[in-house]
Amino acid sequence: MEIHGYSIRRSINSDVFVSNCLIDLYAKSRYSARASNVFETMERRSVVTWNVMVANFVLNKQELEAIRLITTMQAHGEHPNSITFTNVLPAIGRISSLFHGKEIHAASIRKGFSFDLYVSNALMDMYAKCCCLHMSRNIFKTSAKDEVSYNILITSYSQSEHCLEAMDLFLEMARVALKHDIVSFTGVLSACANLFAIKQGKEIHGFFIRTSHSHIFVANSLLDMYTKCGKINIARRVFNQVPDKDVVSWNTMILGYGMLGEVDVAVDLFESMRDSGVDYDLVSYLAVLSACSHGGRVERGLSYFNEMLARDIKPTNMHYACMIDLLGRAGRIKEAVEIIRELPNEADANIWGSLLGACKIHGNIGFGRWAAKHLFELKPEHCGYYMLLSNMYAELGKWEEANETRELMKLKGGRKNPGCSWVEICDQIPAFAVGEKIEDTCWDHPS
Structure with missing residues (x-):
């Protein structure tokens, strides 16, 4: 900023190279508004100026502004180049805007930039983030x-x-x-x-x-x-x-021991992490709450959850789902329901799914129906929830309700995917379902 002030006093701030560097400086320092101010006051702009501004918006998570700037740039008679496309494509991938991504892809082909290595890599990344892996693979096959x-x-x-x-x-x-x-x-x-x-x-x-x-x-x-x-x-x-070790290392181990039911080890690791001065986070609490849930340590889990609230750490829906699961597994369904009723946010499918699973374990058809009703609204095509409720009815001898639930699943388009297995054969891992055959039982290893 001192140098910026000096350039103004010396009247060299209007130089296009100085202005471009100032925009880049402010953008990388997370002062996006100041970068925009420099841009707006420029009398003359080059393609580099526009590219730096696109990069500014992308870097500061202003994706839509970055995309709009491409159109504005062309309206001012400037033609995008390969750097322009490379800069804007990460923003498009971040917001999964496939429509704009295809527009940029088409423009890169028209201008002859689609075979540029940086552009093709940016296109691959954009399509992958837009869940179009087949398009990403097609570009991979035809590019450097x-x-x-x-x-x-x-x-x-x-x-x-x-x-x-x-x-x-x-x-x-x-x-x-x-x-x-x-x-x-x-x-x-x-x-x-x-x-x-x-x-x-x-x-x-x-x-x-x-x-x-x-x-x-x-x-x-x-x-x-x-x-x-x-x-x-x-x-x-x-x-x-x-x-x-960072917080991810500790969290992974706590989750791992929790999944295997070794709750004491998981809790000891959580306490050791805190003692070691690691800046633990929401995932750390999620890991230890999950461990307590798997191991049935209700009071320990409740103490950690209350500790979060006391430290003014806002739990996510995943933390609440863990608490519902923790209380539900222990048969404390009414306490779990009270937590749901007092939620600061709308309950999501994880929360209702935890309640439905607990109701299935303890045969609580009343709250089970309540949870299933919300799940059918949130995920009408998820067959697992229908099957859980149907099985609950069947266990209670309510065969008519069980059949009605299965019919509702079919009506909503729910379909149970067949299970598959993997088997390792000659360093390959083919997947197969019931009734399928593998003609060749061995392949050459590609290493």
């Missing part, structure tokens, strides 16, 4: 590729139902002589965790040790993978070897 291109797809596939694609792309990177980085490892380990592919996860763990230095993001991904695969002892060894 670097490590970022592979990482975008590995990360996106690992967060979808196509986790096997992430693992295949990770192996393909090595075949085309591209180096794996932190993003590659965290993405593929997330895919292994979601597939419970412990063998492949261990191989990637070993590969990371041989090729890279330790990194907290990869360490946390390993903790997540091992805990989800039920290998809590290995996870604990990894955890003990992490020199600078």
Whole structure:
């Protein structure tokens, strides 16, 4: 700001290069309004000026303004270039505006920028965030590729139902002589965790040790993978070897022990985290409340929840869902209902689902019907809620109501997806449902 004032006194602030740098300075310092003021007072603007302003809006989470600026830019006779598209596409992906994304994609093709590596990577990322992975993969197939291109797809596939694609792309990177980085490892380990592919996860763990230095993001991904695969002892060894544990490391271990019902260990870890001075967060409380719920530690869970309220930490709906589950499992249905009735926000499907599950355990058809009514409104096509209520009726011998609930499920378009299983064959993990056959029982491993 001192330099800005000096440039005004010397009358050089109107120089387009100085003004562009000032916009960039204010944008990166999170002073978006001041960046806009510099922009508005400029007598002459270059394409760089417009690009810096687009970047300003994107950086400061003003996505719609960034998109509108592209139109304004063209109305002033300036033509967007590859940097313009690269800057605006992350904003489009952030708000999942597929319509605007396709417009930018079409414009990049018309102007001949679609094969630019940075533009194609930005397009892939945008389509992935708009849940159009097939479009992202199409661009990947027809464009130049670097490590970022592979990482975008590995990360996106690992967060979808196509986790096997992430693992295949990770192996393909090595075949085309591209180096794996932190993003590659965290993405593929997330895919292994979601597939419970412990063998492949261990191989990637070993590969990371041989090729890279330790990194907290990869360490946390390993903790997540091992805990989800039920290998809590290995996870604990990894955890003990992490020199600078962050809140994610602690939260992952607390959740892992909680899922396995080792509540005392989970609670001890939570207390150790607090003693170590780690800045614990809402997820930390969610982890310990979940552990208390799985282990039936009602009073301990209530004390942590009350502690949150006393510290003026606003619980989310997930915290309330944990409390409903905690009280519901213990048969304290009326207390759970009182919490729902006194909620500061509208109850969501997680909260009503926790209540319905508790009612199913304890055969409370009255509150079960109440919870199911709200769930049918919130998620009319989710078959699990219909099945829970129907089974409750059946257990009480109310066969007519049970059949009516199943008919309502069909009427609303609910359909129970068939279960599938994974089996590891020659380092591959094919999925199959009842009655399906695998003609070839072995494939060449792509490594």
